[in-house]
Amino acid sequence: MSIFTRANSKIMTRPILEVNLQRLLHNYKFLCDIIKPATPSAVVKDNAYGLDAAVIAKTLYEGAECYDFWVAHAVEAEKIAPFVPGAHIYVLQGIGEDSLPLFEQYRLIPVISSPEMLSFWKKHKIKDIRPVIQIETGLNRLGFRENDLKKLSAADLKIFGMVMSHLACADEKDHFMNQHQLETFNRLRQKYFAGLPASLSASDGAFLGEEFCCNMVRLGAAMYGINTAPYRLNQMENIITVKAPVLQVTDLPKGEFVGYSATYRAGTDRKIAIVSIGYGDGLPRSLSNVGKVFFKQKGKMVEARIIGRVSMDNVICDVSDVAELKVGDWGYFIFDDYTLDDVARDAGTISYELLSRIGKNPRFRKDYML
């Protein structure tokens, strides 16, 4: 036996993303209760925020009777359509020359947000599909303004099957914009789309009260565990764990530098671990010298700090306080007690962007638990 072999050391190299689908279902059902009597629907755009839209949509369809899904692009709808037969799939970025065949093939429902796109739809419309119209109420992003609505003919107004808008500040309960957008939305839908089903809120709006829920709520970020109502404690369960194997444990003598551009210098003798995850895996480089990582020691998590720059494939951690760390142990970067929200705050961004980055590299192994 080599002098270097240590007991129980198992050499691993790939980072792992664990997704707890039971908790996803729990969160979704919790939100369904909150928004009653509105109809729930699931936002699985951006490949379900990187978690794999096919798996997420199938889970919600089979496990929670979800039959309405929102994606951003038709190419995203294509990935989920085979797993949710008969469900409605709404495409938020709408329809264009580069996506028309997919709309026809999968009978997707476009969200139409501009007069130009409406013209396109009228030329290429698909039989028995009633698109959604998006109207602008204060976000000043996509949607018909009232000036545009005024120009629509009575026949144009009858094309649609739903009217939607989107809130700008729903994560702040008392932001003046919420009430302003709600009033604008209600005024415009009554004036132009009386009787048509309506959708105003995403996850964050779901917590603002029944009047914000209208007929359908688009549940996304909260379902994935993000606190979309940060004015109160998160009621969602964390659904993801991100961990990566320790490749090396070594001493760092006092005075030595760490990482690119030598941004960390050891003030005393330290012990460091090199862990196999980096910004190439979606761990933000802005966690350099500020991020945390946790290691299991006798069943308890011990906290350590990222030191030096996060590089593309590795991070270096100060593990001086982690007594028994060895190669092949796991560093935890996101888990129940250091959630997406915590990491995003430490990285200077929002959980939505963080989650969207984490799942994208195919070298990340994904484990689903149901």
Added chain:
Amino acid sequence: MSIFTRANSKIMTRPILEVNLQRLLHNYKFLCDIIKPATPSAVVKDNAYGLDAAVIAKTLYEGAECYDFWVAHAVEAEKIAPFVPGAHIYVLQGIGEDSLPLFEQYRLIPVISSPEMLSFWKKHKIKDIRPVIQIETGLNRLGFRENDLKKLSAADLKIFGMVMSHLACADEKDHFMNQHQLETFNRLRQKYFAGLPASLSASDGAFLGEEFCCNMVRLGAAMYGINTAPYRLNQMENIITVKAPVLQVTDLPKGEFVGYSATYRAGTDRKIAIVSIGYGDGLPRSLSNVGKVFFKQKGKMVEARIIGRVSMDNVICDVSDVAELKVGDWGYFIFDDYTLDDVARDAGTISYELLSRIGKNPRFRKDYML
């Protein structure tokens, strides 16, 4: 004809990443000249920084006689192996239980960076494969320290086919660390690996002079157009263009807010465009209210600003100065005159992280030009 149809408006929804493979080859060959007589090799880890490792490796193999490739993980090697028959593929994160079968199947060459991994290799070694040993010279990331080297037997030292290390501060020509690492590297290789081929530098080290090039240089970032020697003007050609279609052009009256959390308010009447790209596509959210976008007008690029928060699927741009913009026109986010380096600077990060994010969302259409 509808009152809404404008001349030449073509409705599109997907962002596009164009990769100029001619320029990739140009950059690679330019670097090959600089590092002579060292052997060039190509770094295609992280899926070739998101550009598609299979395409990039095949291009370099067929167009520039590149026969040595570096990836981070064995699962990345698997993607390129079929396109580069007979080439050497080095795996920087090394070998472990989770990658051993791929090493055997594709005859990959592990970079061994710790005594524990060496033990693993000795148990599972693959016939006629000589691994690379990584030694630590100042980055304090992966690699054998001298204390570890001292414990290796004469037989252990003969296992390896190459010795490598990695520079921490090579983007700063006169950083004391460069000379320190070079001296440490040369001392250790002469003491423990006399006569063995050696590799110290990546793209940034290539510009530091012949003594830094040793036998093999690992060309990555510079090949992709990034200025890895920012103390002088970039000699690389930009190889990527990122553009996304305008979904809507509309007025923004004075006093109105834009985007999530209403972080932008119009001081005068403005004109805005909503463009179909967001942080879900890898455009950093840190470009909110500071990023730039360009629109072609009569053959010239006109500059506009991102206003409000970058959202997952869209950005909102102030196009008051863009006279003839219409739906279906393209907004340019990265191109020859506003390069990866420019965008990364405006986003508060480095080009490496930006490029690594950009190519990852499969909803991005990728066009390769050769």
